[in-house]
Amino acid sequence: MTTTAESGPRAGATACLRLEDLHDSVTDPLSDSMNLLNEVAQRHPEALSFAAGRPSGAFFExxxxxxxxxxxxxxxxxxxxxxxxxxxxxxxxxxxxxxxxxxxxxxxxxxxxxxxxxxxxxxxxxxxxxxxxxxxxxxxxxxxxxxxxxxxxxxxxxxxxxxxxxxxxxxxxxxxxxxxxxxxxxxxxxxxxxxxxxxxxxxxxxxxxxxxxxxxxxxxxxxxxxxxxxxxxxxxxxxxxxxxxxxxxxxxxxxxxxxxxxxxxxxxxxxxxxxxxxxxxxxxxxxxxxxxxxxxxxxxxxxxxxxxxxxxxxxxxxxxxxxxxxxxxxxVRATAREAELYRGNLHVLLRGLEERFPPGSGVSWNTPDGGFFLVLTVPFRTDDALLEHSARRHRVIWTPMHHFYAGRPHSNQIRLSFSTLRPEEIRTGLDRLAGLVREQRARAGRPTTGTLPHPNP
Amino acid sequence: MTTTAESGPRAGATACLRLEDLHDSVTDPLSDSMNLLNEVAQRHPEALSFAAGRPSGAFFExxxxxxxxxxxxxxxxxxxxxxxxxxxxxxxxxxxxxxxxxxxxxxxxxxxxxxxxxxxxxxxxxxxxxxxxxxxxxxxxxxxxxxxxxxxxxxxxxxxxxxxxxxxxxxxxxxxxxxxxxxxxxxxxxxxxxxxxxxxxxxxxxxxxxxxxxxxxxxxxxxxxxxxxxxxxxxxxxxxxxxxxxxxxxxxxxxxxxxxxxxxxxxxxxxxxxxxxxxxxxxxxxxxxxxxxxxxxxxxxxxxxxxxxxxxxxxxxxxxxxxxxxxxxxxVRATAREAELYRGNLHVLLRGLEERFPPGSGVSWNTPDGGFFLVLTVPFRTDDALLEHSARRHRVIWTPMHHFYAGRPHSNQIRLSFSTLRPEEIRTGLDRLAGLVREQRARAGRPTTGTLPHPNP
Missing domain, CATH: 3.40.640.10 (Type I PLP-dependent aspartate aminotransferase-like (Major domain))
Incomplete structure (x- = not known):
């Protein structure tokens, strides 16, 4: 089924749309956040992910x-x-x-x-x-x-x-x-x-x-x-x-x-x-x-x-x-096993954080009484470039907190999700995260030109 | 779990919303059209329906x-x-x-x-x-x-x-x-x-x-x-x-x-x-x-x-x-049986219309070459009130065409869908529709006060 030269649309008339002719939402930074949060794990399959806010698949059949x-x-x-x-x-x-x-x-x-x-x-x-x-x-x-x-x-x-x-x-x-x-x-x-x-x-x-x-x-x-x-x-x-x-x-x-x-x-x-x-x-x-x-x-x-x-x-x-x-x-009855798993994971995460980040380390966190998430405060800037670096170099993924504040490009916090990893993965992931923290603190120790410490992504 | 009088919201403060405080779409006549078209058959289970634009369920298992x-x-x-x-x-x-x-x-x-x-x-x-x-x-x-x-x-x-x-x-x-x-x-x-x-x-x-x-x-x-x-x-x-x-x-x-x-x-x-x-x-x-x-x-x-x-x-x-x-x-392969069924139904519908509405009857229709729908033009006004009357009195349902013209309250056309009825139901439905047409033409024959002929719904 082909179109003849006579009857087809004229040359050069191919439809092309400009971003500015589409609704603002598609260029809003938060649409990138949605995609980042949904698909970051797929981009780095080799990294351990504290990013996914999804439920455990341990009992799916x-x-x-x-x-x-x-x-x-x-x-x-x-x-x-x-x-x-x-x-x-x-x-x-x-x-x-x-x-x-x-x-x-x-x-x-x-x-x-x-x-x-x-x-x-x-x-x-x-x-x-x-x-x-x-x-x-x-x-x-x-x-x-x-x-x-x-x-x-x-x-x-x-x-x-x-x-x-x-x-x-x-x-x-x-x-x-x-x-x-x-x-x-x-x-x-x-x-x-x-x-x-x-x-x-x-x-x-x-x-x-x-x-x-x-x-x-x-x-x-x-x-x-x-x-x-x-x-x-x-x-x-x-x-x-x-x-x-x-x-x-x-x-x-x-x-x-x-x-x-x-x-x-x-x-x-x-x-x-x-x-x-x-x-x-x-x-x-x-x-x-x-x-x-x-x-x-x-x-x-x-x-x-x-x-x-x-x-x-x-x-x-x-x-x-x-x-x-x-x-x-x-x-409550249907998810009894999952609830037990999340409880256990939070315990492992909290213990693991205490072991790796003692008082004075500059790293702190809150103690949720349930759910999937915990927030870590770190002594350096966290943004999407640092996430990319963390995934590639340290093989650990997390969510930069600025995504949850519309309009901010960075913060010094990260969200850790503990719903999908196994206990041993949480421990390994925290080891990798500690490596990132060490690296970033070392960079911060170097003389800078007045900007916040930041990795080359 | 009850709220004490002291701590509960004050009496009389129950939330109540006014339609005018909701988006226009909910008061637009077309939102009623959507619901009418989706749910009209559910409101009149005893009536034969030429309204539903849904596929045949004959082969669902x-x-x-x-x-x-x-x-x-x-x-x-x-x-x-x-x-x-x-x-x-x-x-x-x-x-x-x-x-x-x-x-x-x-x-x-x-x-x-x-x-x-x-x-x-x-x-x-x-x-x-x-x-x-x-x-x-x-x-x-x-x-x-x-x-x-x-x-x-x-x-x-x-x-x-x-x-x-x-x-x-x-x-x-x-x-x-x-x-x-x-x-x-x-x-x-x-x-x-x-x-x-x-x-x-x-x-x-x-x-x-x-x-x-x-x-x-x-x-x-x-x-x-x-x-x-x-x-x-x-x-x-x-x-x-x-x-x-x-x-x-x-x-x-x-x-x-x-x-x-x-x-x-x-x-x-x-x-x-x-x-x-x-x-x-x-x-x-x-x-x-x-x-x-x-x-x-x-x-x-x-x-x-x-x-x-x-x-x-x-x-x-x-x-x-x-x-x-x-x-x-x-x-095409997956729906071969359905395609045959729709073809047969259209044939039955066209033959049935010819038999019941000869030239000069004031009723005419188009001859689609496929799909689910045909449009009938009748010598009286068709609106939602007439549909209600038709469903209750004549036990036959159809779609008033004005729903497909945003903003119009009536027309003199109806849409007949032939995808879900069996051949014998199409014939019975057309008998009932012929009854409605006879009734409306008889009403039209009576002296009126200048308005279009219309049933008491």
Whole structure:
């Protein structure tokens, strides 16, 4: 099939696009962050990686997928009493925009998180990332709308806000996980500048990237402030099931008597990332211009979703549903082995850091009480060039913390993820990291021209 | 877990949102169209539906899913020589943003569509809907950017444009499937008004909703005009594999020597909707401010995708890949039975219409040469109220055509889909439709107060 010279497009008319003719998000440094964080490990397969924020694959077996699917089909055909044709329709065809496992998600939250939403308030999404975008897209009516986020912030949240053309106003984390005074200051300043702060994004449990959690009392005060200043709280909870010690704290949503909290959930860290299933609980009432109730925020999000992805793949939902059904709707039960693994890994990491970086070494870190992440402070500048050098020369990968502060090119901190490495790999990785620290301190000891010590990448 | 009166949010501070504080898209009539088209059949299970634009489920078997998964895993482990752990990682973990079956998609296009894209130009998406949004979001830099679309237009395209805040400028379909003079007029008028038309959306094969196709010569002229007026063409091809007679025409992309065409593909109508897997081929070069090549448009779309859904579920991609692998990469081969079924259904529909609506009946229709859809013109007004009446009183469902013209409340046409009904259901459905037509014509015969004849819904 060729085009003749006569009828083909004229020579020189080949389409070519300039970056400046594409949406800002593609040239925003944070889009590079997303790719860096997703793909850095693939670029350096020989290096040990403390970068990947993914769950352990130690217990993945392909037969799980088949079993989960069969479990869900049996559930549909059995308890629901549906004929085979309807089971096939659920699995193969387009389905309900808000999802086909909303009731199971609601039941899971009742069992594991002590709150049971109306299943109609649940929208099942393509990972938590789509849930964030749906909420931000719905809340953004014009250039005045803004969203707050506790900084450092999960990169994907900044990405979703960028796509929705919504500015993110950072709120200091401080030692409590959120600096409530700074939150109030930020809201007031934004309003003075003519902005309309709509919501504040927060990861109350074992946050990404800091690994710290909000005390229960801080949670209550945050809810009070949200009511006082008419903000929604966007509670993201991907790691809450993985405490290292002690009991889990109540989610904001379970304490929420004023429907202030939009709850963002993910099955990526509990069932598997490869299903790409997340959800949002949005039980806020929505009214029309005459004050008449027109449904829940979830119903409005579903409209946005119908224009974005139509449905979350029923096939993927079915696999997640199978896992829930096989574990009495409890992901605490489903992930007991993983939780033990992460606890053990954090212990190994903390011991390993103590052994390699004694007081006075200039290296310090926080002590998370769960989750996947810990933050290390080092006596030199950390940026993408140093990461590249570390991966190639020292064969160890980590995440430069500046990626979690939109707009900063570097910092002197790095995020260490301890969810995917084996204990012996953690120890070897720390040996390599200690080598990098030694090298960088030696360079810092040399006379410089006034700039921060920095390797030749 | 209860909140004490002292610490809980103050009474009366319950969050409540007003529709006007949410993005316009949720109150746009077209969001109701999306839901209507997706869920109308669920609201009237007793009615026969000519509305659903979904593929036939006649050959769906749940074992297919298991077989496809095993085929893809064997392919990964076998030909690729990857160890089990890597197969599990591909299936369970986060993966490549542009997808894990891009090479199979490229091979499929070579086999079935006579063009073989660079696999790096392929982005695998959550259905074609996400592909549309990615392209529009990337092309929309500000309020001047607009997109053209042949009208009547697939509702989901208007939805994606609405979400991206991008105006859609309609181009007349005319008898050729696109009125090229009107296209040029629309581009010129838009530029005079200060808009920047970036692309034109078109379904060249068996379009939704009209069911008509562009002649090969029209395709060539459309490509020439796109080059002359510096437009991209967004070619959407969900139904191309289902001709009713004669041979298939070349896609725009296969005729495209100037990289003018962004090709939108879907596996929803060929493998299954429940996987929600589509793709976009975007092989346009992108340059920076200095004219340096920075990659393909596909790479920029991947950045947007990483902020929107991160990955298309690898599990769902794996099922689609299995189907491709089992059929020598050919979906023509994979869908031979379905194509035969659709051909037979169209024949039954055309014969049934001839029998029930002879010349002079005031009812006419077009004769598609393939696809899922046909358009009926009737001598009365068709709107959502009449559809509701038809579903309840006559137990037959169809799609009012005004949904495909953004902003119109009614028309005198309806879309009939013939992909999901059995031949005897088509005949019964047409009997019911004839009953509706008789009733409406009788009403029209009565004296009215000057308004169009209309039922009491």
């Amino acid at each position: 392909t037969e799980q997928v088949h079993r989960h699917l069969r479990t869900f089909c049996a559930h549909l055909g059995g308890a629901g009493g549906r004929p085979d044709e309807e089971v096939r329709r659920t699995l193969f065809q387009y389905g309900r925009t808000k999802g086909v496992i909303h009731d199971l998600v609601a039941r899971n939250l009742a069992v594991d998180e002590d709150f049971e939403p109306d299943p109609e308030a649940v929208v099942v999404t393509v990972g938590c990332q789509e849930a964030m975008f749906l909420v931000l897209r719905a809340l953004r009516t014009g250039p005045r709308d803004a969203v707050l986020a506790v900084a450092p912030t999960y990169v994907g949240f900044n990405g979703a806000a960028r796509l929705a053309d919504m500015p993110v106003l950072p709120v200091r984390s401080g030692d409590d996980g959120v600096d409530l005074d700074d939150l109030v200051r930020t809201v007031r300043r934004a309003r003075e500048e003519g902005l309309r702060p709509r919501a504040c994004y927060v990861i109350p449990d074992f946050s990404n990237p800091l690994g710290i959690s909000l005390a229960t009392d801080t949670r209550r005060r945050l809810l009070d402030l949200a009511a006082e200043h008419d903000l929604l709280l966007l509670e993201d909870n991907p790691y809450g099931l993985f405490p290292a010690k002690g009991s889990r704290r109540p989610t904001l949503k379970s304490l929420d008597t004023g429907r202030r909290v939009v709850y963002l959930g993910s099955f990526a860290k509990t069932v598997m990332p490869g299903a790409r299933v997340g959800f949002v609980v949005a039980d806020q009432e929505v009214t029309d211009a005459d004050g008449r109730r027109v449904g829940l925020l979830a119903d409005q999000l579903a409209k946005v979703k119908s224009m974005l992805t139509v449905n979350t793949p029923p096939l993927a939902q079915a696999v997640v549903a199978g896992s829930l059904l096989e574990n009495g709707h409890s992901l | 749940t074992e297919q899913v298991h077989r496809h998964l095993r085929t893809f895993c064997a392919h990964l482990g076998g030909a690729g020589g990857r160890p089990d752990e890597e197969v599990r990682r591909t299936l369970f973990q986060y993966g490549r943003t542009k997808g894990v079956i891009h090479d199979l998609v490229a091979r499929n296009l070579a086999v079935d569509e006579d063009f073989e894209p660079d696999p790096e130009a392929v982005v695998v998406t959550v259905g074609c809907q996400e592909a549309m949004f990615l392209v529009l979001r990337a092309l929309r830099t500000g309020p001047r950017d607009a997109v053209l679309a042949v009208a009547p237009t697939y509702v989901g395209f208007n939805g994606a444009a609405r979400l991206a805040d991008m105006p859609v400028l309609p181009v007349r379909s005319g008898d050729d499937g696109v009125d090229l003079d009107d296209l040029v007029r629309t581009v010129r008028r838009a530029r005079e008004e200060g808009l920047r038309p970036r692309a034109c959306y078109v379904i060249p094969d068996f379009s939704n909703p009209l069911g008509i196709s562009l002649a090969t010569d029209t395709r060539r002229r459309l490509l020439d005009l796109a080059a002359e007026h510096d437009l991209l063409l967004l070619e959407d091809n969900p139904y191309g594999l289902f001709p009713a007679k004669g041979s298939r025409r070349p896609t725009l992309k296969s005729l495209d020597t100037g990289r003018r065409v962004v090709y939108l593909g879907s596996f929803a109508k060929t493998v299954m909707p429940g996987a929600r897997v589509g793709f976009v081929v975007a092989d346009q070069e992108v340059t920076d401010a200095d004219g340096r090549r920075v990659g393909l448009l596909a790479d920029q779309l991947a950045k947007v995708k990483s902020m929107l859904t991160v990955n298309t579920p690898p599990l769902a991609q794996a099922v689609v890949a299995g189907s491709l692998l089992e059929n020598g990469h050919s979906l």
